[in-house]
Amino acid sequence: MTCRKRRSAALLSLSLGLLILAGCSTTPPPSTVSHVPPEEGHYRTDGPGLHPPANLASIPDAVPRKEPLNKFANRPYTALGKVYVPDLSNKPYKVQGLASWYGRKFHNQKTSTGELYDMYGMTGASTTLPLPCYVRVTNLANRKSVVVRVNDRGPFKSDRVIDLTYTAAWKLGFVNQGTAWVEVERVFPE
Template sequence: MKSTRLFLVLSLTLILAACGGTTSVKPTSQPTVSSGSKAPPPPIAKKGGGYYLDDGPGDNPPADIDGIPDAVPRAEVPLARANRPYSALGTRYTPMTVYVPYKQTGIASWYGKRYHGQKTSSGELYDMYGMTGAHTVLPLPSYVRVTNPENGRSVIVRINDRGPFHSDRLIDLSYAAAYKLRLIGKGSGLVEVEAIDTRPGKASSQPTPPIETPLPPVSQPLAESTTAFVNPVPETMPVNGDYVQVGAFKIESNAEGLKDKLRQNNLVGNVSIASWYNTGTYRVLLGPYVNREEADRAAAQIKQVLSTNAIVIRK
């Protein structure tokens, strides 16, 4: 009987707590804040609610996350065990083992308390309040500058883990880095990622000048700049219809290299493939397809095989 009364009391307590109601602590929008602005930071969520799989900050986050200093670039020896070729979710990746000029635009996601304290690919423990990140092929360790083009905010993080293994994402950031970039409320967002040259004699704290990024290996997602799709249909495209755009490049040889990869993987099918030039950009296009459904299927297959962006456009 005593146990029955205890059960009824606990049940009643839970029901009353549920009736009290709670609201999601996830912000519904993010303010547009330029770098150096004094606008208030986004609210720090408390435990539970609003985040994917209940991820988010810990129970006692630092009082001033914006005050957490960026990673300080320095020359480090790449870890042999962490830079070997590997496979993840059916895709083969070949990491870089030396510095190579790298600048890409793509989607950044972040991870928080769910992985706090767990071991990273470099063997270090993940600190959600450290300025770190994960990348599929950049050397471990290495340093990158990550910029949010929406608000101009920029941070420097140390790459010490592998991921993200989603074809539509470019980099994973620590909770602190995402917070400083104002990406927390959205869960993910568009960023620019640029490798920092830390070799002796280089200005390690500054990003390298803009350099055309070489065509990545097949295993590396090709993150395209948003400006590449402002006018995706070349003026000289001869036939109306549905096309699949796989990439956009400033250097013609990069576009030709991607065309070769599409042919080698039997992804062209019965349509034409060309690198159409317009407004200073070479766009790799396949088509025209019989209809939109055929184009959608082709784009999905290309994305699955090459782990790269493929979008359907219509002229």
């Protein structure tokens, strides 16, 4: 067998082994993880659905109000092999990073708090913020800002800091790009 044939056979064996291992992998049970991030570029086919509201701009931001923490959604949990511990300290929170959005694939599915996800609402997902809570998200490229109610867990990609509804991403001006560099700051009821 020539060196080239041996290398091709070794690559084929390695590829088959990886495929078999991938088939054996598991995903977290639905009760642990609300949603898994879409593949890159998936945002192009994930919204806005067939009948979006006539005027997305008129959908109001979330208004912070006092709410009890969800007793189930604030426990430590594992998603995609990583352990997350929600921060229930009520400390100020401000972070910059990538925001993404999730749309019709999860529309009307249960969020981590048990509420139905509404891609036309003003909500978001965080891996460690307490559920529910409220944050102001500002697109640092255009300075547009919205307030959303965080009621879900995600995004489970290490480079993302928040996942937003289609409407929130539309208002922030990054629906067509799929992601944007943002600042996320926790806001509290008056």
